[in-house]
Amino acid sequence: QVQLQESGPRLVKPSETLSLTCTVSGDSIKYNYWAWIRQSPGRGLEWLGHMSDSGGTYFSPSLRSRVSISLDTSRNHVSLQLTSLTAADTAVYFCARYVVRLGGGFDYWGKGALVTVSS
Amino acid sequence: QSVLTQPPSASGTPGQTVTISCSGGSSNIGSGSVNWYRQFSGAAPKLLIYSADQRPSGVPDRISGSTSGTSASLAIRDLQSEDEADYYCASWDASLFGWVFGGGTTLTVL
Numbered sequence: 001q002v003q004l005q006e007s008g009p010r011l012v013k014p015s016e017t018l019s020l021t022c023t024v025s026g027d028s029i030k031y032n033y034w035a036w037i038r039q040s041p042g043r044g045l046e047w048l049g050h051m052s053d054s055g056g057t058y059f060s061p062s063l064r065s066r067v068s069i070s071l072d073t074s075r076n077h078v079s080l081q082l083t084s085l086t087a088a089d090t091a092v093y094f095c096a097r098y099v100v101r102l103g104g105g106f107d108y109w110g111k112g113a114l115v116t117v118s119s
Numbered sequence: 120q121s122v123l124t125q126p127p128s129a130s131g132t133p134g135q136t137v138t139i140s141c142s143g144g145s146s147n148i149g150s151g152s153v154n155w156y157r158q159f160s161g162a163a164p165k166l167l168i169y170s171a172d173q174r175p176s177g178v179p180d181r182i183s184g185s186t187s188g189t190s191a192s193l194a195i196r197d198l199q200s201e202d203e204a205d206y207y208c209a210s211w212d213a214s215l216f217g218w219v220f221g222g223g224t225t226l227t228v229l
Binding site for chain 2: 044045058059060061094096102104105106110111112
C-alpha cells in the first residue's frame, strides 16, 4: 500500500521560505511523478507542480518564480520549497502521486500539512 | 475565480441519481482531459474518475463521468448517505501549461 506523509514547520513568517518533505512508502519515487497541491478556503485546490526522477518538471505558471520541487531517491523523499511567503500562502499542503497512465490523475495523497504564514 | 466552473452545491435523496457539472474551455476540458475527485471533510481528495470516463480500481460503477465539448459531468447513481462530500473536477490546461481545478461542489444527501 502506497503511503505519503508530509512533514515540516507549520508556522512560517512572511517573506521566509517554506520547506516541506513528503516521505513515500510502498513505492519508489524513482518511478511515476510526484506532485504538490495546496488547498486554502479562499482559493480551493491549487496545483503547485510535479516532477519525476527521470526529468520532466512542471510548475504552476503563477508560482514558477517561487516554487521548487526536488527528489531524494536515497531517502524516498519529495521536497517542496516555496519562497517569499505571504499570508495568501496559508493553506493545507498535500503531496500526491501523479500517474500519467491514469490521465494525469493524483491517485495517492498524503493527509496534508496545514501551514500558516504569520508573524 | 477558478478556470473550471462548478455549481457550489448539489443535493439529492437516497437512491436518486445526481449529476455535477464542470464547465471549462477548449484548452482544457475541450482537449479531452478531465479527472474528478471526492473529498470528505478533513481528508485528502480521492481520485474517482480519470480521462473523463474511466474509473480507477475500487471505484463503484454507480459513479460515472462524461464530457460534451468543453463541459464535463460526474453522475452518481443510487445516491447513498456516504456520498456526502465535496467533488472537484480537474483538467490539464494546454494554454496555462498546468493543472487547473474547479471550485468544488458540496453534495448533500437529504
